[in-house]
Amino acid sequence: MTPAQLADSVLAAVRAARASGDLVVDDAAVPGQTKVERPKNREHGDYATNIAMQLAKPAGRPPGEVAEAIAKHLATTPGVSRVDVAGPGFLNITLDAAAQGEIAAQVVTAGATYGRSDALAGQRVNLEFISANPTGPLHLGHTRWAAVGDAMGRVIEAAGATVAREFYINDRGIQMDRFGASLAAAATGEPVPEDGYQGAYIGDLAAEVVKEHPDYVDLPEPQRMEAFRDAGYALQLAQQKAVLDGFRTHFDVWASERAMHDSGAVDRGLAKLREQGHVFDADGAVWLRTTDFGDDKDRVLVKADGALTYFASDTAYYLDKRARGFDVCIYLLGADHHGYVNRLRTVASCAGDDPDFNIQVLIGQLVKILKDGEEVKLSKRAGDIVTLEEFVEEVGVDAGRYTLCRYPVDSPLTLDIAEMTLQKAENPVFYVQYAHARISSVIRNAADLGLVATLDGFDAGLLEHEREGDLLGKLAEFSRVVASAAELREPHRVARFLEELAGTYHRFYDGCRVLPMGDEAVTDLNRARLLLCAATRQVLANGLDLLGVSAPERM
């Protein structure tokens, strides 16, 4: 029996209590849905519900009495062995071992699809993240969004939505010109402009451009800057793609700002906003009246000199996403873009959308990094950066992705490079992966004995040991963890769950011998435990896959 099924049984018991007259309460007070929780304390049964405390007030009776009324009917549910009323009015439910053990069979039957749900079915989600300027290598900040964004996409897909991962390339504007000028200067041995890019990579990139196009050096300005700009852009973008590929982060759409302007999407977007009646002209500029929706000031779309602002691009880009058929546009931005949130929301409002549904801007806090006990300041302009590439070289893809994914994005993160490399073995990712490898080893050894985990003759009722119950309970939680991780856009919940599951397995392994010792005969209990192992390995593998982390068979 799954927690969801048990929760339905709780509601059924409430209905039965009302039908029999044991419980008198207004129909409107009974929730349409409820959930059961795993109590922290094992003495409180396998599951607990607080439904009686919720109904106490509308029923006008003490929680304890309401609980007793419901318990009487819940106790008759097949698979439920005991119902106790405890504390201020909790219903503590204990399941038959067989009803609980059934979970293992369900996991093995569902295989790689266990944990998937239809919680977000039908939604078309556009997930934009990283969106770095193509003027330099991806750095540590981008690395966090690469790991979290990719995992978030996988988690949301597992909840039944369709997801397009999108990378927005800011490939036009003053920054690009400065990038081009910096490359041209480096190629000709001139000093890099003060407002240009200073990193050592600029010299390398310039040399690469010159190698391919020796004639660029002799071009007159501004053609020389433009030639270096565009050639450097192509090289840098290719480098970013290659590095992300190595980090197992893949995008469905690479959206070019320049292409969007050329395609007329910007003009179409502005026209649509005019239709909605929120555009006006003043002081020679074109404005969007975002104050209609709570912004503290109106925003300029087209400057007095006729140039489009970045806000115009961002606005048009959002409208373009919607025109391409996406219901929900998720933005994963760094804390330094916090000022965008309200503006983007008002754009949605101006376009006639629901800013609480169609657009969702997630602000991630910055990553600090300690090296030799000191904070490394990140500044792309000064060239003082830790790149994604360097980060992966130091800690590896699995450890890097996992470490960045196991924290909520709205908490600032401090990582110590030395600790991450020296304490590799203590990293939680190895703890989880080790559980997977350990189970794989047990299953290999079982195969040597001619034992294969199978549903034939699986007797769930034999799994009576406390640690077996703990493990089964954990396995049952996975579906809800994935669904809530998707709904809340918090993939770190999957990582934390995996750590708990791995710990629960290690304790089970410690307390419950799976395979027969020596020349003992194979029992049904051996078979049942082997199936439990197979189910656990499946959930570990499914969870690690959601984070883009490998599930090794051996370590």
Place this chain on the structure above:
RNA sequence: CCCCCUGUAGCUCAGCUGGACAGAGCGGCGGACUUCUAAUCCGCGGGUCGCAGGUUCAAGUCCUGCCAGGGGGACCA
């Protein structure tokens, strides 16, 4: 001046969208391998959940006000 994020054990952080005595890892101390991977397990110490009010049967969790740290305000990118 205004807005956002954070404040939980010595350190790094969880806390299941309000529940029953506040958790994990690391660090410290002490135990457990003659048979399934000891990258594991078990035990011991360690916290006025920033402060003060409020809502509730119930607050680390929700509301208000302070305090501290970080980030941000533009016809910048």
